[in-house]
Amino acid sequence: MTNNQTAPSPAEVYEAFFVPALFGQWGERVAAEAEIGPGQRVLDVACGTGALARAAAERVGPNGSVVGLDPNPDMLAVARRKRPAIEWRDGRAEALPFPDRSFDAVVSQFGFMFFEDKPGALREMMRVLRPGGRLAVAVCDTLDHSPGYNALASLLQRLFGREVADAFRAPFMLGDPAQLLALADEAGIEGAEARQRDGTVRFASIDAMISTERACIYTLGGLLDDAQFEVLLREAKQKLQPFTDEGGKVIFSMPALILTAAKTDV
Template sequence: MTSETFQLELAAAEAYEERFVPAIFAEWAQVLVTEAGVAPGQRVLDVACGTGIAARRAAEIAGAPAVTGVDINDAMLKVAARIRPDITWLLGDAAALPLPDADFDTVLCQMALMFFPDPAGALREMGRVASVGGTIAAAVPGRLEDQPAYGPFVEMVARHAGAEAMSLLSVYWACGDPERLQRLFAEAGLTVTAIRTHVGTARYASADDFVVGEVESTPLMDRLTPEQYAQVRLGAKAVLQPFTDRDGSVAAPLHGLIIVARR
């Protein structure tokens, strides 16, 4: 899988920061930094940092000069640098981090492990750049069957769009089994010290806004006919109704795992 697979236009990266960071990732970044035990004076690396929300949260504690973010997508890094030019942002692949051995006290990876072609290999790289006794912490979405909102939503989309839709949308939940996740860390030579469930909230202005975020931002959108997309939008209103407020806004629970390990 080449780096071009992950490349976005700058407008898409800006949209990611504007839509997904406040809707989902800001909450998880704070939880991840807290569970990892980021402290003043630590050197912190954020792997697959996107537009940098976890790095920004870490910088609030450790100080910006001590924090580095790495991502394979140049547009994401441009947005990250616009927001926090005082943090170091590097273009690089999680499979071959452009950093020396044992250079960081804490290595973070938020909601990205499931997208790596070789998750255990990426974790080995995180362990390589962590100091002896250093912390490696990751957040991943839980299993699809444990998702009270996303589970029915994905099933509904698959009914309208077929098995390929289920395959595309299921990637996000691929690391959500706690036993599999712990095996990946063990394969990477890391010692797991804690794993826990966190239930976050995905907040959208409406069910239609939820569909825009969860479908239009994925490769699935290019595979849907206009009729199928209309059916998905209609179906979303029904499956998200239990999580819809009187004003039409959606607060969908998102079950995830936080895992912390030592090198």
């Protein structure tokens, strides 16, 4: 790398690798669960680099509008470059900077697990919904339903201990429909439903998967040094081999749970 080049930011890595490998497939599906249609105004909470917001924008068309909100400025910078026409806002789910009844749909994918006040965030999302509007929030299913990541978590624990492994397991901590519904009930949401939906992880290689996880600030980023990652990469080539195809691509199931609700008050 020359002096004029800089390493990609975690947000750029997220968009370039995690979105096609995991998250891109969910944008349209979560938008469909929220029944987003032409002309609507939609809010994407914890939008990241905008995979879901972009899918919502396709659905609302030229007469609708989409707002993507995230507390991470680097994520928002990538989102703005990808789709300048969408309104991108800095903010947290627990204190949405919008008036009551501002949106026809509120959606969020794979950020809810990290919210500090989950019932409070749900109350805020319902507050800014218009009567008749729909909420759709996607979270990772349990780790034991995602065999490739489950194998990697076991490897991390064997190599580096429980603390590192638990940091990697954190995104899967809400993979229980009853737990999601309990949070909705605590938020005062009536008639909520939580359904499992199938999904698939696809990386170009084991090397690509491990390198991408290394760059992820939400799991392994910053936890392991260069020497430890070399060990992880070497061991992963054996541990993850059962999840590769003949061409060396990594493919395994990673389902999600989608919490949905409609705002019924007038």
